[in-house]
Amino acid sequence: MAPARASLVTLDRAHLLAGTQVLLDQVSVGVLDGDRIGVVGRNGGGKTSLLSVLTGRRTLDAGRVVRTGDVSVGMLSQTDVLAPDATVREVVLGDLDEHEWAGDARVREVLDGLLGGTAAPAVGGWDAVVGPLSGGERRRLALASLLVADPDLLVLDEPTNHLDVEGVAWLAAYLSGRRPQPGNALVVVTHDRWFLDAVSTLTWEVSDGEVHVYEGGYAAYVLAKVERQRIARVTEERRANLARKELAWLRRGAPARTSKPKFRIEAATELIEGEPPPRDSVELVRFATTRLGKDVLDLLGATIRVGERDLLTEVTWRIGPGDRFGVVGVNGAGKSTLLRVLQGEHPLAAGKLKTGKTVRMACLTQELRELDRVAGWSVIDAITEVRSFTVIGGKEVSASSLAKRLGFSGGRQQSRVGDLSGGERRRLQFVRLLMDEPNVLLLDEPTNDLDIDTLTAMEDVLDGWAGTLLVVSHDRYLLERMTDRQVALLGDGSLRDLPGGVEEYLRLRRERSRGGARGSGGRSAGMPSGAAGGAGSGGAGAGSAGAGSGPGGGMSAYSPAQVREARKTLARVEKALDRLHTQQVRLHEQMAAAATDPGELGRLTAQDADLRAQEEALELEWLEASEAAEG
Structure with missing residues (x-):
C-alpha cells in the first residue's frame, strides 16, 4: 500500500x-x-x-x-514586483554563495531553462539592473527566483x-518532472x-x-464538466454545446492528449457521437474565395529589417483565401513586426508585398488604447457604432447576440466601457473587429487577459467565420485549435513551415540550442498556400502534415489474434477504471467531510493513495494494449 x-x-x-x-x-x-x-x-x-x-x-x-x-509557501503573482535597482543576481539567487548554487544540478537547470545559462544570463549578466528589463525578462527573473527557492x-x-x-514547454516539463x-x-x-x-x-x-x-488536466475536466451538466441539467444549452464541441476537438487531436484514459472512454465516445468537426474547412474556403478572390497576401522575396537587424531575408510566403496560419517564434523574433508588414505599416527593406484588391483587413493588437475614445459609452453603443448586424457561419447575427456569445450578458452590455476590466476590454475589442466584417483577420497574442471560457467562445465564433486568419500566440493549445498550419520565425532570416506543428518547432529549437542545426535542408523559405494552390513551392515535406499512420507506413506489427486480445484487454481495463473512478468520487466526498478530523483524513488519504496506485497500474496496462488494439 x-x-x-x-x-x-x-x-x-x-x-x-x-x-x-x-x-x-x-x-x-x-x-x-x-x-x-x-x-x-x-x-x-x-x-x-x-x-x-x-x-x-x-x-x-x-x-x-x-x-x-x-x-x-511561495507565490508568483500576475504582476512581477521587483526592486528596480536590484541586480539579476540579487533577485534570483539572494544571499546564496556561488558554491551552493553552482553545485546544485536543480538550480543550474532552472538558470539554463529560464535565463539562458549560469555563466552570463541572457538578460544582461548577473550584475544587470532590473529596472530597464522588459516584462518578459522580469517574468523569467521572478519565476527563476521562486523555483530556485523551491x-x-x-x-x-x-x-x-x-x-x-x-x-x-520548458516550464511544463520542469514542473511535471522536478x-x-x-x-x-x-x-x-x-x-x-x-x-x-x-x-x-x-x-x-x-x-x-x-x-x-x-x-x-484540462481534457479530463472538459469531459467531467459536460457529464456533470448533462446529468444535473442545470446549464443552458449553449454552453453545453460549446463544451461538447471542445471535447470533440480534443478527441480528434494529437494522441498525446488522449493516450492516457484519465476519463471514461465510453462516455466520451457517447457524448461526441455525431458531433461534426469544429469547422467545415472546404465550405469556409469556398466562402472565403467568394469574398476575397484568389489573391489575398503575397510576400515575394521579402526582407524585413528593424534597425541593423534582418528579421527575414528574401522570404516568399503566399497566403490564400481561407488559410489559417499560426505564427510562432521566440520573443523578439519579429512576429508582431511581420503582422505590421502585412498591414503595410512597416516598410520592406527589399522584395514586394502584394495585397488583393478585395482584402478588408483587421488586426487585434496587444494595445487597448483604441477604446479610450469610447470610454464613456455603453458596451452595446460601442459595438453598434461599428455595425448593428453581421454574418457569421452563413447566419445574420445581431450586435447584442454576438456580444452575449462572448460574455457580455444583457445587463453587462449597458456598462460603461471605461469601467470594464482588462479582459472585458479585450473581448469588446474583438467584437468590434468582427462587426466591421473583415475578410482577413490578424490576431496578435489574443489570449492576453482572457479566461478559458472566453477563449472557447472566441474559437467557436471563428469556427464559422469565412476569411483568412493569422494568429501570433505563445498559447500552444489555441494555435492547434484555431489554425490549420503553423510557421516559425527561427531567428536565421527564414520563415519555416511546420508540418509537425508546434512540436516540430520545439524540436528545431532544441537542435539549434545544442549546435546541431543543419540549416533548412534545402527546403524553400517560401510557403505553399493551402487553398490557393502553391503546388511545387513548398519543397519536400510541404504536404506531409498528418501523413503516416504508424511504424512501417501503415503495416501492422501485430497479428489479428493479438489485436483481438488487446481489444478485450482494453474493454476490461476501461470497466475497471470506471469502477475505480466511482470509488474515488465517493472517497473525495468523504475527505471533504473529514477536513477537520486529522486522524480520519489521514486514513482516507491512505486509501486515496492506494486508489491512485491502482489507477496508474491500469493506465499502463491500457497504454500497452491500446498500441496493439489499433492494429
Whole structure:
C-alpha cells in the first residue's frame, strides 16, 4: 500500500466576500502532498483570491485555513514586483554563495531553462539592473527566483504570461518532472489549456462561490464538466454545446492528449457521437474565395529589417483565401513586426508585398488604447457604432447576440466601457473587429487577459467565420485549435513551415540550442498556400502534415489474434477504471467531510493513495494494449 499523503493546506468552510460578491461560499478543499492542481474559472470569479487565501496573503470572512506548521509557501503573482535597482543576481539567487548554487544540478537547470545559462544570463549578466528589463525578462527573473527557492507549496498565478512557446514547454516539463517530490505540491491558475494538460493531475473550477474538483488536466475536466451538466441539467444549452464541441476537438487531436484514459472512454465516445468537426474547412474556403478572390497576401522575396537587424531575408510566403496560419517564434523574433508588414505599416527593406484588391483587413493588437475614445459609452453603443448586424457561419447575427456569445450578458452590455476590466476590454475589442466584417483577420497574442471560457467562445465564433486568419500566440493549445498550419520565425532570416506543428518547432529549437542545426535542408523559405494552390513551392515535406499512420507506413506489427486480445484487454481495463473512478468520487466526498478530523483524513488519504496506485497500474496496462488494439 502506498504511504499516506499529508495535507499541506486545507480550507474548512471558507467564506470570502469582495464587496457584495461572494467569492467563496462555505468551500472545503485541501492541497495534499504531491498534488498538481490547475485552477480554472471566469475572470473575476475568485481564482486569484483563492490563491491569496491558500498562501495567507488574504484572510477569510468566515471559516478557517489549516496549514501544516513547517510548510513553506511561495507565490508568483500576475504582476512581477521587483526592486528596480536590484541586480539579476540579487533577485534570483539572494544571499546564496556561488558554491551552493553552482553545485546544485536543480538550480543550474532552472538558470539554463529560464535565463539562458549560469555563466552570463541572457538578460544582461548577473550584475544587470532590473529596472530597464522588459516584462518578459522580469517574468523569467521572478519565476527563476521562486523555483530556485523551491518552496513546499508552489503557487503560480498566470505563469505563462510573457513566456514564448519554448519557455512554456520548458516550464511544463520542469514542473511535471522536478516538482513531484515528497513533501511538495503545486497550485497554478492559467488560461493556457495545453499547459494545464501537461502539468495538472487535478483541476479546480471556481464558479459561483464554489470550487468543483475534477480528476486530471484540462481534457479530463472538459469531459467531467459536460457529464456533470448533462446529468444535473442545470446549464443552458449553449454552453453545453460549446463544451461538447471542445471535447470533440480534443478527441480528434494529437494522441498525446488522449493516450492516457484519465476519463471514461465510453462516455466520451457517447457524448461526441455525431458531433461534426469544429469547422467545415472546404465550405469556409469556398466562402472565403467568394469574398476575397484568389489573391489575398503575397510576400515575394521579402526582407524585413528593424534597425541593423534582418528579421527575414528574401522570404516568399503566399497566403490564400481561407488559410489559417499560426505564427510562432521566440520573443523578439519579429512576429508582431511581420503582422505590421502585412498591414503595410512597416516598410520592406527589399522584395514586394502584394495585397488583393478585395482584402478588408483587421488586426487585434496587444494595445487597448483604441477604446479610450469610447470610454464613456455603453458596451452595446460601442459595438453598434461599428455595425448593428453581421454574418457569421452563413447566419445574420445581431450586435447584442454576438456580444452575449462572448460574455457580455444583457445587463453587462449597458456598462460603461471605461469601467470594464482588462479582459472585458479585450473581448469588446474583438467584437468590434468582427462587426466591421473583415475578410482577413490578424490576431496578435489574443489570449492576453482572457479566461478559458472566453477563449472557447472566441474559437467557436471563428469556427464559422469565412476569411483568412493569422494568429501570433505563445498559447500552444489555441494555435492547434484555431489554425490549420503553423510557421516559425527561427531567428536565421527564414520563415519555416511546420508540418509537425508546434512540436516540430520545439524540436528545431532544441537542435539549434545544442549546435546541431543543419540549416533548412534545402527546403524553400517560401510557403505553399493551402487553398490557393502553391503546388511545387513548398519543397519536400510541404504536404506531409498528418501523413503516416504508424511504424512501417501503415503495416501492422501485430497479428489479428493479438489485436483481438488487446481489444478485450482494453474493454476490461476501461470497466475497471470506471469502477475505480466511482470509488474515488465517493472517497473525495468523504475527505471533504473529514477536513477537520486529522486522524480520519489521514486514513482516507491512505486509501486515496492506494486508489491512485491502482489507477496508474491500469493506465499502463491500457497504454500497452491500446498500441496493439489499433492494429
